[in-house]
Amino acid sequence: MHHHGHSHANDDEGHHHPVASRKQMLWAVILTGSFMLVEVVGGLISGSLALLADAGHMLTDAAALLLAFYAMTLSAKPADSQRTFGYGRLQVLAAYTNGIFLIGLTIWIVWESIQRFYEPNPIQSATMLVVATLGLIVNIVVFKILHSASGTNINVRSAMLHVLGDLLGSVGAIAAALIIWQWGILWVDPLLSIFVSVLILRSAYHVIKDSSHILLEGKPQELDTQQIHNDLMALDGVVDIHHMHLWSISEQEPLMTFHALIKDDYPGDDMIDVMLELLRVKHGLTHATIQVERSNCVENTEAVACIDTATNPK
Template structure:
């Protein structure tokens, strides 16, 4: 018996980036503020002999770099798909976030190493200049945080930038606390000690960014998408015998894509089944880009599948 099978695509292939012009403007302004103060803090930290300030300046350098990457990723995401990259350039945002996470990791390791050296070879710290620079840094970081926090927090790069700035805020608070302790007690080890605390917080932020960006780069299922629910919803459609070879991934965490095979009865209209399935995916799961293949028998074209009606492996 011949089995008709169709390979159809949803025509609403919206690959436009979710990054808004407002988010790009916020990132650009934050980058200018961060880069400008980073230079001042590095000079001040070197003159005051404060590792806490130098560590915060290093983090702010990482921030400036990451914000620049995020801005470049936004612009790359605006580029239209071409013959070499048919999905466009949105995935560059995820790659930039991964690099940001690695940069944070490197900064944290450097702070730990420098702090250990300071414990073995103490350095006198000028508490007055350290306090003034740290307070100014806190104000700048608060401004940058407010600018970025008003943007699209669903975007991986913008969210990563906010995490960077939160680390900077904690670094400024640590520097203020260290300067205060030195002014009141003269106990110099507080400077590298609080630097190590800041490094631990930076490591935590780096882990979050690396974990999420790596998951996306490995074509992992986007957060909030329940594969079992999708399969159940499609199998409940009248005329569908089974679902197999189901894959869900994303160009970015907020842009899910789906492909699967639908096994249907021979007496069912394939266009009607496709229309119902696409509508359900869009309405119930927010998936607007899907590739569905209709089959009269399971596994006509191979793939990762099981018998009709059973739970398919994925």
């Protein structure tokens, strides 16, 4: 006879995002998208490829933020018959996609920069300086908006990294504009672009690493599998803990399933309650599914057959 225990204390919690952070994300999308157009115009007027490259960067920013906003909106949808875990993982998928985008963007910036070393083009430094300064202000505002909404959300964090790269790009563009204005050294522009690319690449690596870990059903970083196993084994009446699986839907939603072999004279339901309480209090795990087995279970590869002698004396 099998006993199954489920604890779903916070089934809904992981799927809901404060409306505030969705609003913040929308503001970030609007600001970034609007300023991108300003940069395109500024880049064309001043002849600065740096501004056009930055506009291209802002385009991917706007796309990243839009993707993040869309994922946030969708992941708040409740679970349905097709998606029994809900849509929480969409955010992780969006973060992963953003990371890939960032790598593509970096390659493009480096390529463009190398071209510009060989063929520097004349630049109206004053226009470039004005647009780059405005860009810095917009990026700081967007970064602050996202920073207050990031918390433990990998999706918002990946969007924030886009903006951080852009913010550094604006600082670089301002410095380049000043150097070009003062000394007419055109190669400083591509040099700064390459420096920003390296920073973007580092961010992208971490976003891809964290999100792919979740997508591959990796163990949540903050949980210690061995410690959880030891704590469960230390409980009175527990003989063995096996088939243990730990994973997460999104960063905020760790899940666990395992089989617990318990002594015959311990009531299954009580043992389930004790184990769930331990997981909740000591490890912060509020969603666990436990299968209780008896010491006279016959296990083979097909199934686990348990004979509960107390209720089935034959």
